[in-house]
Amino acid sequence: MSKAFQTIEKCPGCGSKIQHDKPGKPGFIPADVYERRLKEGKEILCQRCFKLKHYGMLVGEVDEDEIIDFLRKTVTKFRNFMYVLDIFDFEGTYRPEINEMIKDKNVIYVVNKFDILPKSVSGAQLKKWLTDRINNANSDNIFITSTKNEFGISKLKKYLENLRGEMLVLGVTNVGKSSLLKKLTNSKVTVSPYPGTTIGIVKHKLKNLKVYDTPGIIVNDRMIDLFDAECQAKILAKGEVNRKTFKPYPEEVIFIGGLCKISAKMKNEESLRPIFQIFAPENVSFHKTKNKNFIDNFPKYFGKELVPPCKKMDISGLNFKNLSIEVNEGFELSIPGLCWINIKRGPVQFDVYLPENVSVYIRPSLIQPKRKFKNS
Ligand SMILES: Nc1nc2c(ncn2[C@@H]2O[C@H](COP(=O)(O)OP(=O)(O)OP(=O)(O)O)[C@@H](O)[C@H]2O)c(=O)[nH]1
Ligand SMILES: [Mg+2]
Structure with missing residues (x-):
């Protein structure tokens, strides 16, 4: 591969390492397409992200064990965490194994998809409910958001922009981690209704804070986990329940x-x-x-x-x-x-x-x- 152009090592959509040998696997982009797009200064996305973004198609497989191993190692390198939960599925996304991974760390809880709740539930009411149920939570470290109607996004953004250092985002697949970062930083990451969209670490910046998006943690004890990816995408709560x-x-x-x-x-x-x-x-x-x-x-x-x-x-x-x-x-x-x-x-x-x-x-x-x- 010619070195005349600055190369890109990770797919900016999902964070997986760019590779040219294993079609169907994350990070794959044919070598000639990669080189051509680099030369032309065009957006480089791996084939999986390209298809997800342009055709809503899911290709390639994700290795669950590899992801959890990778996350366990990565977590030890960070002090500050953004733990993202999905309010449609509180018990399914607020999980003992994640709590264990980040105990003794600084954590903010971002409870996303507020738009799917009936309008009669107020933010204050939900915050009280959450404070009673999340260990170590208080009204200052819980943020309620919706990337769909932007509820709570500017408040969270302001909070993060006053921080320095590094923060790791964690959460189960499909809670909306990448959608949040996309909203907070106006970046181009891939989001999709398929579980396991993000594969590696994707770095974002908010003033003096570096925020790292991660692959979702794959769990197997929810009803939705029994269905194939297409069906999961179909039944994911999109509008108000x-x-x-x-x-x-x-x-x-x-x-x-x-x-x-x-x-x-x-x-x-x-x-x-x-x-x-x-x-x-x-x-x-x-x-x-x-x-x-x-x-x-x-x-x-x-x-x-x-x-x-x-x-x-x-x-x-x-x-x-x-x-x-x-x-x-x-x-x-x-x-x-x-x-x-x-x-x-x-x-x-x-x-x-x-x-x-x-x-x-x-x-x-x-x-x-x-x-x-x-x-x-
Ligand atoms: N209704 C609603 N849907 C949302 C919201 N935020 C994200 N979504 C949808 O949830 C799905 C998953 O979003 P992603 O941002 O890809 O989720 P993720 O947590 O990064 O997923 P993985 O990378 O697979 O771990 C997409 O279909 C989003 O459009 C929200 O606030 N409300
Ligand atoms: Mg993601």
Whole structure:
């Protein structure tokens, strides 16, 4: 390769090392294209970022173990961290293994995607909820943001511009780390709805602070993690979450997507029916039925009445579990990467059937009930 031009060693879109030998792998760009674009002074992106940016296509594979090894090593070199969380999926993105990696460090928590919450939730209300739930958090180190409607971006920017030194950004895949840095610095990094977009470290500058974007941490205990990348991109919360109120009879089953079904009754008063609201991204379907044929043959409806999965899916290799869970008024049942269920009238006794590796949480309500339901 000619050295007449300044070479670029890392793809500015995803941070992976530029290489010319392994098509389909991160960082690949054909040598002739690379040289030509350098000569012409044109933007250099690896083929994967180029396709993601221009065609919304995902190519190439990411090595999960390599990423986590790389992050563990990198974390030890930093004192200051920006830990990015996704408010659609608090339990799925606020994780013990990340907390462990950065304990004893200086951390700011950036809770992103505020736009997906119903408008009735105020920033102050959410901050209080978060402060109660994040270790070591106080109102000064939590920032609530949305890269979509710019909520909280200028406040975060001002805060960062007053800092010096170096800061590492950390978080699960798809929480919006790169989108935040793009907004904060007007840079050209690749963002996409596919998990694992960023592959290496990408450096950004905000006045006297160097901020480093990193690959997302890949996790496997959320519902969304069971689906392929295309489907994950489809069901990722894009706009305000959908909500639907249910007041089911005990014999009715509610499918939330195809891999989770619930039934519910009042814990104490058999004469009343429970009332709850399910919140989920717009492309997740809710389907209430007591049709035994449907319930027994539910995989037949994948990609149709039941989404996700987005198309046919072989679930013969998946183990399922049955949970019996009591949830009181003022609390929510959260199923990471799928939905949360807010109790309006309870206590509710739920039977939940879902894949074994998907964790389930009970948490204080993010959305407070406005009115009390009458006894009907
Ligand atoms: N609704 C909403 N979507 C967002 C927001 N910020 C980012 N996104 C979307 O979330 C998806 C992931 O964004 P990225 O910035 O690539 O996320 P990341 O954390 O860098 O992901 P990895 O590099 O895969 O770890 C994209 O589809 C973004 O458009 C936000 O504030 N609100
Ligand atoms: Mg990224």
